Amino acid sequence: MSERKNELFIYNSLSGQKEKFVPIHKNFVGLYVCGPTVYSNVHLGNCRTFMSFDLVYRYLLHLGYKVRYVRNITDVGHLESDGDTGEDKIAKRARLEQLEPMEIVQEYTIDFHDVLNEFNNLPPSIEPTATGHIIEQIEMIKEIISNGYAYEVNGSVYFDVLKFNEKFPYGELSGRKIEDLISGSRDLDGQEEKRNSLDFALWKNASSEHIMKWPSPWGIGFPGWHLECSAMSTKYLGDHFDIHGGGMDLKFPHHECEIAQGCASTGKSPVNYWMHGNMLTLNGRKMSKSTGNSILPKEMFAGTNDQLEKAYSPSVVRFFTMQAHYRSTLDFTSEALNASEKGFERLMDAVSLLPKLNSSESSSIDVQALIATFYTAMNDDFNAPILVANLFDAVKFINSVNDGKATVSASDLSLLTKEIQAFVFNVLGLKLSEKIEESKLEPVMDLVLELRQQARANKDWTTSDQIRDGLANAGITVKDGKDGSVWR
Ligand code: AMP
Numbered sequence: 001m002s003e004r005k006n007e008l009f010i011y012n013s014l015s016g017q018k019e020k021f022v023p024i025h026k027n028f029v030g031l032y033v034c035g036p037t038v039y040s041n042v043h044l045g046n047c048r049t050f051m052s053f054d055l056v057y058r059y060l061l062h063l064g065y066k067v068r069y070v071r072n073i074t075d076v077g078h079l080e081s082d083g084d085t086g087e088d089k090i091a092k093r094a095r096l097e098q099l100e101p102m103e104i105v106q107e108y109t110i111d112f113h114d115v116l117n118e119f120n121n122l123p124p125s126i127e128p129t130a131t132g133h134i135i136e137q138i139e140m141i142k143e144i145i146s147n148g149y150a151y152e153v154n155g156s157v158y159f160d161v162l163k164f165n166e167k168f169p170y171g172e173l174s175g176r177k178i179e180d181l182i183s184g185s186r187d188l189d190g191q192e193e194k195r196n197s198l199d200f201a202l203w204k205n206a207s208s209e210h211i212m213k214w215p216s217p218w219g220i221g222f223p224g225w226h227l228e229c230s231a232m233s234t235k236y237l238g239d240h241f242d243i244h245g246g247g248m249d250l251k252f253p254h255h256e257c258e259i260a261q262g263c264a265s266t267g268k269s270p271v272n273y274w275m276h277g278n279m280l281t282l283n284g285r286k287m288s289k290s291t292g293n294s295i296l297p298k299e300m301f302a303g304t305n306d307q308l309e310k311a312y313s314p315s316v317v318r319f320f321t322m323q324a325h326y327r328s329t330l331d332f333t334s335e336a337l338n339a340s341e342k343g344f345e346r347l348m349d350a351v352s353l354l355p356k357l358n359s360s361e362s363s364s365i366d367v368q369a370l371i372a373t374f375y376t377a378m379n380d381d382f383n384a385p386i387l388v389a390n391l392f393d394a395v396k397f398i399n400s401v402n403d404g405k406a407t408v409s410a411s412d413l414s415l416l417t418k419e420i421q422a423f424v425f426n427v428l429g430l431k432l433s434e435k436i437e438e439s440k441l442e443p444v445m446d447l448v449l450e451l452r453q454q455a456r457a458n459k460d461w462t463t464s465d466q467i468r469d470g471l472a473n474a475g476i477t478v479k480d481g482k483d484g485s486v487w488r
């Protein structure tokens with residue numbers, strides 16, 4: 001596979017161009033992705049970003065790279081405003097629910113892991129937490145202060161953006177000019193400690209009622225949100241590493257500040273390739289918990305959200321997200337999901353046919369050229385929708401061989417089987433089992449639902465409820481609609 005390793009191009013948000021991927025250390029890749037702030041359940045939008053980077057991770061592994069994938073858990077320091085104002089999101093939730101902050105963190109970290117596991121995301125190699133790296137964050141602040149790019153006021157430490165901009169360009173990643181940022185910024189209302197409104201907190205002094213706080217050389221306080229990713233990526237991947245990813249909405253200020261912190265502490269830009277995933281939208285607007293415009297994965301799998309016609313399996317949802325390029329927005333609609341479900345089944349039917357195909361003397365198409373298109377698609381900035389289209393060319397061929405209208409040689413068949421299975425299961429991360437399990441259950445469920453229908457027709461509510469509750473206990477939900485009942 002080595003020659004294909006040398007053909008990978010990645011769109012680098014920093015240069016705005018697709019660039020050939022050359023790792024810092026041959027055969028090794030350091031990958032950092034910003035993880036969730038664990039103060040609420042992850043919604044499908046969050047999951048899209050994590051699935052996009054799971055695809056990146058999986059494809060790098062498929063190419064034979066040894067990847068160290070670090071994805072953090074933000075469990076302190078992310079304030080409500082994304083800037084330096086408002087309450088800490090986790091502390092606020094803890095206050096409202098009268099729980100320990102770490103109970104909130106535990107509950108939503110478990111939810112995050114459960115959901116990503118349902119979507120068949122691979123776990124990262126290291127999953128560090130912000131609270132577990134307070135010492136490293138304090139050390140980084142000390143370095144930034146000693147290099148002259150931060151200042152202390154009343155127990156808080158701020159990054160001096162204007163000073164930094166004298167030596168390094170600030171705003172390069174998000175394409176912002178410092179003059180525009182200054183003229184567009186608000187006055188220092190409530191943040192008078194800052195020399196300039198663009199400055200951001202590295203450390204915040206904690207009031208006596210603040211619940212998440214630690215001792216530091218500047219007094220009792222807590223770290224600023226942007227700092228944790230710089231401290232943890234440096235610790236596990238070094239001062240300078242290959243790829244940093246996150247959702248598009250993190251480009252500014254979060255990633256811009258990460259670049260500034262890295263340059264200010266080590267003198268060099270920390271990351272070679274910046275990658276940003278685009279947003280999942282619902283009703284044309286960014287899916288977001290705070291605006292109420294969101295769907296939870298569990299509602300999706302159970303079909304219990306009013307915006308959905310029915311339930312969808314995790315693999316179908318994953319397949320749906322893979323049918324859009326990670327840099328494009330993707331709008332979530334029932335029609336699009338229904339189409340993905342049909343496509344997913346067609347693909348899986350063909351994959352199941354592969355071991356049953358008969359081989360011939362020769363192949364009626366160039367199978368190696370067909371397989372090469374899978375690599376071409378993914379080497380072009382992880383273009384999963386093109387990969388899926390190319391896999392459907394293979395589906396057509398498989399079905400034609402099965403119908404006796406095309407032929408495949410034994411060696412081509414074994415190569416095609418190996419590559420298709422690798423791309424469908426290992427790279428796209430889809431799973432066959434759910435569909436097979438469901439198809440085995442189909443006739444049984446038809447019978448059970450018919451008996452329930454008869455009970456309902458006879459107004460025998462006890463039996464009909466007994467059947468529904470029994471199914472629920474077995475993890476099967478039934479939704480009654482005007483065209484009958486559907487189950488998952
Ligand atoms: P947060 O927990 O808010 O820091 O978000 C975790 C990740 O989800 C970040 O990388 C965000 O950019 C990403 N994200 C948030 N909303 C969406 C969305 N609607 N579509 C795709 N990614 C999102």
Ligand code: ZN
Pocket residue numbers: 033034035229254
């Ligand atoms: Zn981050």
